[in-house]
Amino acid sequence: TMCLYMSLSLFPIPHVSSVDMEPWIHRFQAEGTVDYSQLTFDPSQNELIVGEAEWHCDEFTKGACFSRGKSEEECQNYIRVLLVNGDRLFTCGTNAFTPICTNRTLTNLTEIHDQISGMARCPYNPLHNSTALITSSGELYAATAMDFSGRDPAIYRSLGGLPPLRTAQYNSKWLNEPNFVSSYDIGNFTYFFFRENAVEHDCGRTVFSRAARVCKNDIGGRFLLEDTWTTFMKARLNCSRPGEIPFNYNELQGTFYLPELELLYGIFTTNVNSIAASAVCAFNLSAITQVFSGPFKYQENSRSAWLPYPNPNPDFQCGTIDYGSYVNLTERNLQDAQKFLLMHEVVQPVQPVPYFMEDSVRFSHVAVDVVQGKDMLFHIIYLATDYGTIRKVLSPLNQSTGSCLLDEIELFPPRKRQPIRSLLILHSSSELYVGVRDQVIKIPLMRCNFHKTREACVGARDPYCGWDRVLRRCSTLEDSVSMSQWEQSITKCPVRNVTVDGGFGSWSGWGACSHTDGGSTGSCLCRTRACDNPAPQCGGQSCHGLNVEVSNCSRNGAWTPWTLWAPCSTSCGIGFQVRQRSCSNPTPRHGGRVCVGQNREERYCNEHLPCPPHVYWSAWSAWERCTVPCGGGIQSRRRTCENGNECPGCAQEYQSCNTVPCPDLKKTTPWTPWTPVNISDNGGHYEQRFRYTCKARVPDPALLEVGRQRIEMRYCSSDGSTGCSTDGEGLLRSGKISGHTVNGGWTSWSSWSQCSRDCSRGIRSRKRTCTSPEPRYGGQTCLGPAQEYQECNVTPCPAYEPPPPHM
Numbered sequence: 001t002m003c004l005y006m007s008l009s010l011f012p013i014p015h016v017s018s019v020d021m022e023p024w025i026h027r028f029q030a031e032g033t034v035d036y037s038q039l040t041f042d043p044s045q046n047e048l049i050v051g052e053a054e055w056h057c058d059e060f061t062k063g064a065c066f067s068r069g070k071s072e073e074e075c076q077n078y079i080r081v082l083l084v085n086g087d088r089l090f091t092c093g094t095n096a097f098t099p100i101c102t103n104r105t106l107t108n109l110t111e112i113h114d115q116i117s118g119m120a121r122c123p124y125n126p127l128h129n130s131t132a133l134i135t136s137s138g139e140l141y142a143a144t145a146m147d148f149s150g151r152d153p154a155i156y157r158s159l160g161g162l163p164p165l166r167t168a169q170y171n172s173k174w175l176n177e178p179n180f181v182s183s184y185d186i187g188n189f190t191y192f193f194f195r196e197n198a199v200e201h202d203c204g205r206t207v208f209s210r211a212a213r214v215c216k217n218d219i220g221g222r223f224l225l226e227d228t229w230t231t232f233m234k235a236r237l238n239c240s241r242p243g244e245i246p247f248n249y250n251e252l253q254g255t256f257y258l259p260e261l262e263l264l265y266g267i268f269t270t271n272v273n274s275i276a277a278s279a280v281c282a283f284n285l286s287a288i289t290q291v292f293s294g295p296f297k298y299q300e301n302s303r304s305a306w307l308p309y310p311n312p313n314p315d316f317q318c319g320t321i322d323y324g325s326y327v328n329l330t331e332r333n334l335q336d337a338q339k340f341l342l343m344h345e346v347v348q349p350v351q352p353v354p355y356f357m358e359d360s361v362r363f364s365h366v367a368v369d370v371v372q373g374k375d376m377l378f379h380i381i382y383l384a385t386d387y388g389t390i391r392k393v394l395s396p397l398n399q400s401t402g403s404c405l406l407d408e409i410e411l412f413p414p415r416k417r418q419p420i421r422s423l424l425i426l427h428s429s430s431e432l433y434v435g436v437r438d439q440v441i442k443i444p445l446m447r448c449n450f451h452k453t454r455e456a457c458v459g460a461r462d463p464y465c466g467w468d469r470v471l472r473r474c475s476t477l478e479d480s481v482s483m484s485q486w487e488q489s490i491t492k493c494p495v496r497n498v499t500v501d502g503g504f505g506s507w508s509g510w511g512a513c514s515h516t517d518g519g520s521t522g523s524c525l526c527r528t529r530a531c532d533n534p535a536p537q538c539g540g541q542s543c544h545g546l547n548v549e550v551s552n553c554s555r556n557g558a559w560t561p562w563t564l565w566a567p568c569s570t571s572c573g574i575g576f577q578v579r580q581r582s583c584s585n586p587t588p589r590h591g592g593r594v595c596v597g598q599n600r601e602e603r604y605c606n607e608h609l610p611c612p613p614h615v616y617w618s619a620w621s622a623w624e625r626c627t628v629p630c631g632g633g634i635q636s637r638r639r640t641c642e643n644g645n646e647c648p649g650c651a652q653e654y655q656s657c658n659t660v661p662c663p664d665l666k667k668t669t670p671w672t673p674w675t676p677v678n679i680s681d682n683g684g685h686y687e688q689r690f691r692y693t694c695k696a697r698v699p700d701p702a703l704l705e706v707g708r709q710r711i712e713m714r715y716c717s718s719d720g721s722t723g724c725s726t727d728g729e730g731l732l733r734s735g736k737i738s739g740h741t742v743n744g745g746w747t748s749w750s751s752w753s754q755c756s757r758d759c760s761r762g763i764r765s766r767k768r769t770c771t772s773p774e775p776r777y778g779g780q781t782c783l784g785p786a787q788e789y790q791e792c793n794v795t796p797c798p799a800y801e802p803p804p805p806h807m
């Protein structure tokens, strides 16, 4: 596709110029604002009116306007009627809600001839939509609101030589809250185009577009319809998108009439309260006339239905005017004229499909240029949008083709847009004039030299332009020397130079495809998509992303590296160790080969590390005898280190034993031999002997303390005749005997025995005996223990792991 022909953005372009209006156009100044909302030109000269005048409202009028609650902005003089009538310019302004009209010299606008009331000629409120025209015979036809509040709309004829007439007042069947759009003087009739609330549509408030007409020679009725039109008729204009449920563009916004073709272009929109959409429809005047010859739509009373009613006068003519005497001017029964206003048929456009439709935009003004192309005449439709651009549209070539959007002319930079207030084509200079709030913009209709190449020129499909093969440039037909060297080909719409960023289409289905994997080929699933939805155009971005997706490829497996060797199974002596790997680098998938080889390897280890000899303890011996039979002794047992002497731990173990307290032991010594005591008594002497008794809870009688001394004494006569007789007690008591008692004394301690353990707390002992000296003759025995124990080798044994079983 070619990308050469764009919808031209004409701002800022040299073809658009804002014109200093001084020498160009009427300019009416209202308190510092310049009103360009009405552009007009002299039809006889086909020239835009030039001139300038200031036309303020006076302070008294403004004051009155303020006092009625209107704002400073509203209380200005807004020009609403601007009509050329011979050498006069007839103008009306709202004049602060006190409309007035003036008759001025066309060439000297400050020269005012007459000033008359603007009532019924000009709206009070500058926002009210109105239309007006002056016929060649000087009658002013105005369609406007007639009062301050705007509740009394009328189509009103005044001035000129005919009696003033109006539509019936406050009768919604005549006019129902109309917004007047345009008016034309066509043949014997004056036509009015407007939209109004549809009185015949009884479900909800709907606006319909209308064409209405009156006979220019209507002079009103007598007794009935006095001062009122007797020829007023109106019909609905239909501009809809066909379909099962047609989409209606109900609201007429602007018209353009081509008198030579008797063709009326109308722009229609949806209601302001619904989504924005606009359409262009063209109506043949003969279609309108035909509807006016057809049946009427009639409602007997306000409760009855609207029904078709045959036209009692289908060959209606406007009649002739004879000022001398009364004639039936209209050939219409006045009662019919009062009854029958609305036509039953709807005026259908030339084509059932609107010439041009666009959503999200409201067209406000239309102008049409008829252009001579190479092969035929073309209609170029200029459409003002509600956001201040102008669409240049080529009217459909024939019934079967649509219209083409040729250009969109941007008048303002995006943030400075303002509504367009008037649109005027001036054929004498081939210019389009656009009135906005504070300026008039002039745009040449033909901009052929914009296209620099033949391709661009022809491809623009612009009826104004063709490629001059001799001059080798894009030119208008007038600039070209002859039609034969002027190339133009308008068979279809231009390709707009709109950059289109590419977009991906949908994915294809998955299909098999192959790939190479390390030298060998494998299979995959693949799918593709193309950058064709849409394909990038005119330098638009191509698609970002993958256009092929590959999935589920077969993959051969491969080994991971070996792990490190695991520790040897032995710490000494021959063992083995292991290392491993897995087929997961990568894992085989989707039919790929598995890895070849072992995933585990073993080897011997510690071959040269012999184990030290194996030492071990013998079993424990039985416990030895307890050191004491009772009262807490110790006993030990032993073991021996086999196969060496490095066994860890102790070879001897102790435990306490015979801890039961000993029974009381009693011991009595045998009597000592008698020992003579040197007491002489009758030549005899005394002898003594001793025995000792002691008792204790000791295991060993040797430990017994010495008990009470017992002494016996006997008397032995000197001759030995009587032997020895015992009378010890008495002697002792007499104190005649004295013993040689010896107290016991300890030997010094023996040296400590060997410790019972080498570590982890053993016991050792030492001994002494009470033999130094031994107690004798009732001497005290030794006090304190004969054996002493002490802990030894309290440090814990070094940690020791038993050796593994021999392998």
Ligand SMILES: *[C@@H]1O[C@H](CO)[C@@H](O)[C@H](O)[C@H]1NC(C)=O
Binding pocket: 003, 004, 005, 006, 456, 497, 498, 499, 538, 539
């Ligand atoms: C079309 O658009 C591209 C990108 O916007 C632009 O570079 C090129 O000049 C345009 N071509 C024409 C004929 O306007």
Ligand SMILES: *[C@@H]1O[C@H](CO)[C@@H](O)[C@H](O)[C@H]1NC(C)=O
Binding pocket: 108, 109, 110, 111, 112
């Ligand atoms: C225009 O008319 C005004 C008022 O009649 C007059 O003063 C002025 O001289 C006229 N200007 C020209 C250029 O004739």
Ligand SMILES: *[C@@H]1O[C@H](CO)[C@@H](O)[C@H](O)[C@H]1NC(C)=O
Binding pocket: 085, 086, 088, 103, 113, 114, 115, 116, 138, 159
């Ligand atoms: C305006 O001037 C024209 C030409 O002189 C005259 O026919 C017409 O009656 C005047 N209109 C008014 C409203 O005075």
Ligand SMILES: *[C@@H]1O[C@H](CO)[C@@H](O)[C@H](O)[C@H]1NC(C)=O
Binding pocket: 127, 128, 129, 179, 253
């Ligand atoms: C006059 O017509 C314009 C354009 O359709 C519209 O926006 C405006 O509301 C109308 N004025 C009144 C008073 O209805």
Ligand SMILES: *[C@@H]1O[C@H](CO)[C@@H](O)[C@H](O)[C@H]1NC(C)=O
Binding pocket: 261, 263, 284, 285, 286, 287, 350
């Ligand atoms: C308008 O209607 C007349 C009569 O039907 C026809 O001859 C003429 O071609 C039509 N014009 C257009 C522009 O369709």
Ligand SMILES: *[C@@H]1O[C@H](CO)[C@@H](O)[C@H](O)[C@H]1NC(C)=O
Binding pocket: 187, 188, 317, 318, 319, 320
């Ligand atoms: C205007 O009306 C007269 C008289 O009725 C008639 O002869 C004439 O043809 C009409 N003109 C047009 C254009 O219809």
Ligand SMILES: *[C@@H]1O[C@H](CO)[C@@H](O)[C@H](O)[C@H]1NC(C)=O
Binding pocket: 327, 328, 333
């Ligand atoms: C004029 O109209 C009246 C009433 O409708 C009728 O009686 C009379 O015949 C008509 N005159 C002509 C010349 O048609």
Ligand SMILES: *[C@@H]1O[C@H](CO)[C@@H](O)[C@H](O)[C@H]1NC(C)=O
Binding pocket: 238, 239, 240, 241, 242, 243, 246, 346, 351, 352, 353
């Ligand atoms: C209006 O025109 C559309 C499209 O041509 C058509 O479908 C519809 O019936 C027409 N409506 C009326 C009321 O004639």
Ligand SMILES: *[C@@H]1O[C@H](CO)[C@@H](O)[C@H](O)[C@H]1NC(C)=O
Binding pocket: 397, 398, 399, 400, 401, 490, 491
């Ligand atoms: C409409 O115009 C196109 C292009 O010029 C042409 O191909 C087609 O035959 C025309 N159709 C009719 C019905 O005239």
Ligand SMILES: *[C@@H]1O[C@H](CO)[C@@H](O)[C@H](O)[C@H]1NC(C)=O
Binding pocket: 510, 525, 551, 552
């Ligand atoms: C890829 O393989 C997986 C598992 O086998 C399967 O679920 C998936 O559908 C496959 N993909 C395609 C595109 O066939």
Ligand SMILES: CC(=O)N[C@H]1CO[C@H](CO)[C@@H](O)[C@@H]1O
Binding pocket: 678, 680
């Ligand atoms: C041991 C002692 O004193 N013996 C004396 C006892 O008495 C006679 C005579 O009286 C002495 O001769 C002993 O010597």
